[in-house]
Amino acid sequence: MLIKAERAINRFSDFLGTVAAVLFILMLMNVFIDVVMRYALNEVSIAMQEMEWHLFAAMFMLGVPYTLRAGGHVRVDLVYENLSIRRKAIIDIAGGLLLLIPFCLLVGWYGIDFAHEAWSLGETSGDPGGLSNRWIIKAVIPFAFFATAISGIAMILNSVIALKDEHETKIDRGLL
Amino acid sequence: MIGIIMFFVALLMLIFGFPVAFTFGGVALIFGVFAEGPDIFAFMPFRVQSIMENVTLMAVPLFIFMGIVLQRTRLAEQLLEAMGKLFGGVRGGLAISTVLVGALLAASTGVVGASVVAMGLISLPVMLKYNYDKALACGTICASGTLGQIIPPSIILIILGDVLGIPVGDLFQAALAPGLVLIGCYVVYILIYTWLKPEAAPALPMDDDLTHRHEQYIRALKAIIPPLALILVVLGSIFAGIATPTESSALGGVGALLLAAIYGQFNWKMVYEASQETVKISAMVFAILLGATAFSMAFSYTGGDYIVEELLSDMPGGAMGFLILSMVAIMILGFFIDFVEISFIIVPILAPVANALGIAPVWFAILIAMNLQTSFLTPPFGFSLFYLKGVAPAGVRTMDIYRGVVPFILMQVGVVITILLFPEWYGLLD
Amino acid sequence: SLAMFGTAQADEKVYRLKLAESWPTNFPVFGDAPRNMAAMAEKMSNGRLQITIDSANKHKSAFGVFDMVRAGQYDMGHSASYYWKGKVPNTLYFTTMPFGMTAPEQYAWFYYGGGMELMEKVYGEFNILSFPGGNTGNQMGGWFQKEINSLEDLKGLKMRIPGFAGEVLAKLGASPTNIPPGELYTALERRTIDALEWVGPSLDLRMGFHKIAPYYYTGWHEPATELQFMINKRSWDRLPADLQEVLRVAMRTAAYDMYIQSYHESAENMAVLDKDYPKVQIRTFPADVMKALHKANNELLAESAAKDPLAKEILDSQATYLKKARRWTDISDKAYLNSAD
């Protein structure tokens, strides 16, 4: 049951990682094309220039929950590294419940209003030829923070499983 | 008061080993909500957006990608090994090469996260492969990756120019000499250290099949040219006005792919995997920035900025006394507060005093910039240390990194002292 | 007299307002306006009205001031109305318009020509009160690496010029370009862009553009940039009538004060520029370029007016007032300047 739930969440986080990886490639091409167009053809598109940071922002924001699942968020290992699996699991459960999940939920919660405001005003870029529908990129904030909270649940489940079954070294987070 | 307690709680929590980003965020949550209520977090989306919109930070993923592609295609390894061999029997050749490549990267970006991570990816595995002392390797990478702050273009200098009202170009020019001196110090230190402690940095073995020295050199030069040319193209694109510094990092990424293609190593799988790896490392860096902005929000909205202001408002008179005390104060605060906060909160308090004492603004700015650069390296909150730990192989511990940076911090302090005592050496008194 | 004492007691209550400005800490001229305003309000109210100012370095969102004031996270804001164009298009018209009114003309329009009422019409819907917040005076047309001698020279001109003015230039074939402020200097120096506009001598010199670009063009696109004080309606309503009046007077005085301070700083810095950098050449666009820009500007305004009745009302009001006021400017200041040389 726990294992199933953890796996489902992990698939979700991995999917976000795939999306983010594609966004990164698009961003790289986007910046490159903008430079070439401006230098070689004297052509500047404000919309394309704005698309650069939209892709960039969505990429790293969606990358956060994926990286949590992949164990890529850096830890100070002065103490952590020498702890038993049991203790590591306890730290991850406590940190997840007390720090990560409340933090992500609260920012995500206020992010809803933030994005909703942009949606209700029909906010666009203020620059000539800029992108419309600002709410989409603003909605990435609540989405990414909620997704990180969900990914945090998987981390806690993983630790709970590790506590139950100490023989399996489930925890490999942060030691990439 | 809450601000100060917050720092120590964060410090304690970090040691337990929960991810840095969420420890910052969670501590901010606990203290922010306790002191001001949950509505303080209504400010967070604005702060998150300001990171999302900060296009100079695009250099972070772009440089990371370039680093990963160069690493996967083994071009980076070849570059560093070849450079190391050019130093012949000299020990520490790889570390010196790292400093030089780091200095080149520094000249094309001012974003520390970008250069530390790129250098960590490119050069840490190579140094470890050749049995370098971990601390020496980590210290060298953190220090040379952080050079981007003092070598123009640089974010610190841009912010200080803004805060102190000095044209950015003047600061860029003034920062060159101190930056070069710092690079020189690093190189000399590595030479002396490896001479005293040969086992810390073995000289690279020469290729057996080549008998003559000059053949070795020619082979090395051949390996150096492509990746070095790439880095020079990135730099050149800025100087030729083709790209802004941020955009130049995208040229670096595309150029790395091009090199991979030339060497027959290009395929979409490699591109995708490099991109996925880029996402992972970028998200690690940006999660720290997100957590840190929550932390500084809680700090300043619970009155922390006023405490700092009060502490600093009574500086003693006398130009030298003022300079020394303000440098010490910035150094100590740099242990805890990030450089942007220092530039904006503390420098405006000090600037009018410096002005009244007739201290040349450019001199003052360079002193502060050098000092703030050090704050990236000082444990426990030095961001360079987190970034390197985030990309380091499993065997490298936080303690290796902490030990490694100490000599480099001391060198930086030494250079700050010479700037303080002999500004004319650096042409800083006009 | 006992009753009088009682009311006096009640009036001792201290009201605290939080203001978010769009500028960095200690930003000259722009940031002086809210600081002066807060100091005046405190003095005039005998300490009963206390306004604390948070700079963009504290709240981290120069362009989020509108939302933060609207939501009540801050009681007040100091910013510029045209920043909200993407959120509420009609806010564009309350800062300055290309080929629009000069500062005295525009102040006259705001206070006596119906401008304040129109501004209330736009902002009222969002529970915000908006007041003039200080004028930069005529802004310079920008720093150019190349001379503009004809319409042809505008084609493909890569210029950092945000907002509506960029749209006008784009209509004539120029390429408005986004460059982050931190990279502007390098971009202009290395000629990644050909030109950029900033403010005027009062603030341009600290950016150092005069060291890297030979031509400094006179203005056309921001003849009277008026900053803005904003107040959340609920915060305003909470204040007793006398403090509302104190605040109103403090804002109006601080705004006017910023206008004359800008004038002074520009004059001072222009003198420095003339003396220390005699190689900088002051230029004005040729008449046919100005004419074409004016025409493009009017076409774009006509498009906006056709799309939205309130936009039409504001633009008509401005156009009518400008015509009337300009007639007077011509035979007063302009005639004087032309004849007194």
Ligand code: NA
């Ligand atoms: Na740099």
Ligand code: NA
């Ligand atoms: Na302007």
